[in-house]
Amino acid sequence: MSIHPAVDIPTLLEISPQGGIEVRSRRYEKYLGDMDGVYRDDQAWQNAVGERGTDDLVYWVDDQRYQEGPGALIVGTSTLLPGRYGEEFAMTRGHLHAVADRAELYYCLSGHGVMLLETLDGQTSAVELAPGQAVNVPGHWIHRSVNVGEEPFVTLFCYAADAGQDYAVIAEAGGMKNLVVADGDGWALKDNPDHAGYRAAE
Amino acid sequence: MSIHPAVDIPTLLEISPQGGIEVRSRRYEKYLGDMDGVYRDDQAWQNAVGERGTDDLVYWVDDQRYQEGPGALIVGTSTLLPGRYGEEFAMTRGHLHAVADRAELYYCLSGHGVMLLETLDGQTSAVELAPGQAVNVPGHWIHRSVNVGEEPFVTLFCYAADAGQDYAVIAEAGGMKNLVVADGDGWALKDNPDHAGYRAAE
Numbered sequence: 001m002s003i004h005p006a007v008d009i010p011t012l013l014e015i016s017p018q019g020g021i022e023v024r025s026r027r028y029e030k031y032l033g034d035m036d037g038v039y040r041d042d043q044a045w046q047n048a049v050g051e052r053g054t055d056d057l058v059y060w061v062d063d064q065r066y067q068e069g070p071g072a073l074i075v076g077t078s079t080l081l082p083g084r085y086g087e088e089f090a091m092t093r094g095h096l097h098a099v100a101d102r103a104e105l106y107y108c109l110s111g112h113g114v115m116l117l118e119t120l121d122g123q124t125s126a127v128e129l130a131p132g133q134a135v136n137v138p139g140h141w142i143h144r145s146v147n148v149g150e151e152p153f154v155t156l157f158c159y160a161a162d163a164g165q166d167y168a169v170i171a172e173a174g175g176m177k178n179l180v181v182a183d184g185d186g187w188a189l190k191d192n193p194d195h196a197g198y199r200a201a202e
Numbered sequence: 203m204s205i206h207p208a209v210d211i212p213t214l215l216e217i218s219p220q221g222g223i224e225v226r227s228r229r230y231e232k233y234l235g236d237m238d239g240v241y242r243d244d245q246a247w248q249n250a251v252g253e254r255g256t257d258d259l260v261y262w263v264d265d266q267r268y269q270e271g272p273g274a275l276i277v278g279t280s281t282l283l284p285g286r287y288g289e290e291f292a293m294t295r296g297h298l299h300a301v302a303d304r305a306e307l308y309y310c311l312s313g314h315g316v317m318l319l320e321t322l323d324g325q326t327s328a329v330e331l332a333p334g335q336a337v338n339v340p341g342h343w344i345h346r347s348v349n350v351g352e353e354p355f356v357t358l359f360c361y362a363a364d365a366g367q368d369y370a371v372i373a374e375a376g377g378m379k380n381l382v383v384a385d386g387d388g389w390a391l392k393d394n395p396d397h398a399g400y401r402a403a404e
Contacts, residue, residue, distance in 0.1 A: 072303075105275055105277050115212070132217050
């Protein structure tokens with residue numbers, strides 16, 4: 001007689017194009033005060049804090065997971081509100097997976113954004129996303145969502161539950177190598193002069 | 203000096219609500235002739251072959267993957283055409299992952315379907331999916347897509363590249379425990395009298 005593995009019960013997930021999952025196991029929210037040091041133009045961020053306060057919502061994430069384990073996937077939505085801080089567009093903190101080889105799918109549900117991508121050894125990429133477009137972020141790429149539109153930028157994401165997030169990697173380096181800045185009615189990449197290089201890969 | 207890991211270049215994926223990924227690494231198609239033994243009503247399947255031929259397309263899958271590895275994800279679309287074989291609706295062959303604990307996200311892009319789910323030890327579930335609805339299929343669940351509508355049932359899927367598929371598990375058992383059958387204008391689950399129980403879990 002075999003020992004049957006513990007299983008979870010499959011659950012319907014109602015995913016809103018505006019972000020949010022009706023049945024979820026976790027929600028977290030980021031406020032303007034959490035973004036200290038994220039934007040290069042600190043004065044622009046300070047001014048925004050003065051106008052809107054530190055507890056102004058800037059992005060929120062809903063996710064659903066079953067039990068932990070190498071095979072489990074976390075599914076969720078990320079809703080990044082629009083904004084500008086100096087010449088930079090509103091963005092998430094960004095991360096490398098703590099288990100760096102773990103990939104992550106981002107599928108755009110609404111809005112208009114850019115997935116900004118960099119590797120520890122200095123490769124860079126930027127993938128523009130509109131509804132129906134996606135990027136399967138490969139392992140070993142630091143990634144951050146940037147909202148270059150005027151509506152919330154909403155993505156459906158999926159990644160291995162054992163991946164974890166390393167949020168320090170960007171702050172340690174003085175920010176990502178590239179900034180996503182306003183350029184006429186659109187956006188452009190610009191060198192971040194404060195970027196001092198990433199730590200060596202493990 | 204560290205050895206930098208090999209990395210893949212992130213790629214924009216254009217995902218059609220009708221199925222298909224513009225940049226893809228693989229496409230496969232299943233034809234009516236491939237579905238021998240899948241439906242309980244063999245005569246109904248034989249009649250369909252007589253009318254439409256063995257090379258009539260019944261479903262197709264586009265997928266995109268980077269390099270293999272424990273952290274890589276496969277992203278794709280599954281497009282299952284509508285149909286009826288006796289009282290049963292058109293469906294995919296179904297599978298358990300070869301690495302059974304691997305989960306899989308299915309997000310409905312268009313159409314109307316049911317994800318039919320069963321475990322080796324006899325648990326059953328069925329999750330109805332319309333556009334914007336999803337199921338994060340937990341590890342250890344055999345799963346099959348069923349089209350209960352009149353349009354193609356299209357899902358976006360995401361799973362670990364090392365998961366693999368065991369397609370034999372259903373055939374060995376005489377089919378899944380449940381059938382998805384027509385019931386008035388809708389669908390219902392019905393016991394499959396040919397189901398002889400699944401093999402023991404490893």
